[in-house]
Amino acid sequence: MTNSTDPTRQDVSASPHAYETEHGAAADTPAGHDAPKWLWRSGSLVNWHSARVHVNAVGHASASAIFEGIRAYRAADRDSLLVFRLEDHLRRLYDSARICRLDLRHNLPELSEAVVALLRANEYRDDAYVRPWAFPSGFIKEQMVPADSPCEVIVDSWALDSTLLAPEGCRAAVSSWLRISESSMPPRVKAFSNYHNGRLALLEARENGHDWPVLLNERHKVTEGAGACLALVRNGQVITPSLTSGVLEGLTRATAITLIEEVLGLGVEQREVDRTELYLADEIFFLGTAWEILPVLSIDGLRVGDGTPGPVALQLRHEYQQVVRGRSHRYRHWLTEIPAPKAPSPLFPSNL
Ligand SMILES: Cc1ncc(COP(=O)(O)O)c(C=O)c1O
Incomplete structure (x- = not known):
């Protein structure tokens, strides 16, 4: 579905040179960033450098924008990419759109095809991250973006290695910033503007010599990290904070609960969690698409367990790796396979 009358789309064919800065550098390519060839924009693949919006549209549109973050993993035993829980991520995008009263104008099969088309067009053979997002389009003159304003839907992507096999862990600290709440900025919505909260908490954690924050809610119960849910073992x-604690309905969290119960054979409690339970935990780990399963080795300066990744986190990482790389038949339904193209495909003409 394309929308040729949308003013923000008129830039698409413009020469990249029109957007160079006075210093001659392309304004939209940060140093060290390898831009992919394509992104998907409201119905078609568009050259990454040509995908622009007018500066007038930026602020208000971003305040209302929603998104998803999805990983595609290289299959263990063949030349394919496996998109993890694509349909579930897109469903959550529609949930966010519904709560925010945004009209995405594309249905789920269309967006699912868009993700597949983009990953193929960008010719990824290794792990990648793909981000569908939507923002109200055009010039917004109102102070608040009205409900049901037409949206642009973008899907962009970049290469992103998995850290599942890295012997990683992090230092976490409880933030003095509280998590945004259901009564003001619902954390269940995956909105870019929600990340202002996580960013403040992250800056504080880094300032104090930690890696990542853990945020409490207004009842001072544990919620989640700045970009990932969390669980502890005692x-x-x-134990993981319940979905009404003020967390995103995380798909890694849901996946972990399934794997812990069905494969590791342990129970998972979803309930309110006190801050001091973190201090008594044998293990703590973050759970998120980008972070995957990231063990927490210290919390507020206290060592967690023996200060190395614990057995549950390590087993879970292993099982998660089996699933996302397509080695587990039991959870194949979570994967959308994209075989590497063998020959140029008419779907992705080279003159786009
Ligand atoms: C605030 C927040 N919580 C939790 C998560 C984890 O969600 P998921 O596992 O679906 O990626 C994310 C992921 O982006 C997040 O941004």
Whole structure:
């Protein structure tokens, strides 16, 4: 579905040179960033450098924008990409759109095809990240973007290696910033503007010598990290803040609950979690698409367990790796396979 009357689309064919800065550098390519060839914009593949919006549209549109972050993994035993839980991510995008009253104008099969088309067009053979997002289009003169304003939907992507096999861990600290709440900025919505909260918490954590923050809610119960849910293990029981604690309905969290219960054979409690339970935990780990399963080795300066990734986190990482790389038949339904193209495809003409 294309929209040739949308003023923000008229720039698409413009010469990239028109957008060079006075210093001659392309304004939209940050140093060290390898731009992919294509992104998907409201119905078609568009040259990455040509995908622009007028400066007038930026601020208000961003305040209302929603998005998803999805990973595609290289299959363990063949030349394919496996997109992890694509349909579930797109469903969550529609949930965010519904709560924010945004009209995406593309249905789920169209967006699913868009993700596949983009990953193929950018010719990824290794792990990649793909981000569908939507923002109200055009010039917004109102102070608040009205409900049901037409949206542009973008899908962009970049290469992103998995860290599942890295012997990684991080230092976390409880933030003095509280998590945004259901009554003001619902954390269930995956909105770019929600990340202002996580960013403040992250800056504080880094300032104090930690890697990542953990945020409490207005009842001072544990919620999540700046971009990932979390779980802890205490006396063999896995515990994660409930979905009404003020967290995003994380798909890695949901995946972890399934794997912990069905494969590791442990129970998972979803309930309110006190800050001091973090201090008594044998293990803590973050759960998120980008972070995957990231063990927390210290919390507020206290060592977690023996200060190395614990057995549940390590087993979970292993099982997660099996699933996302297509080695587990039981969870194949979570994967959308994109075989590497063998020959140029008419779907992706080279003159786009
Ligand atoms: C605030 C926040 N919480 C949790 C998550 C984890 O969600 P998921 O596992 O679906 O990526 C994310 C991921 O982007 C996030 O931004």
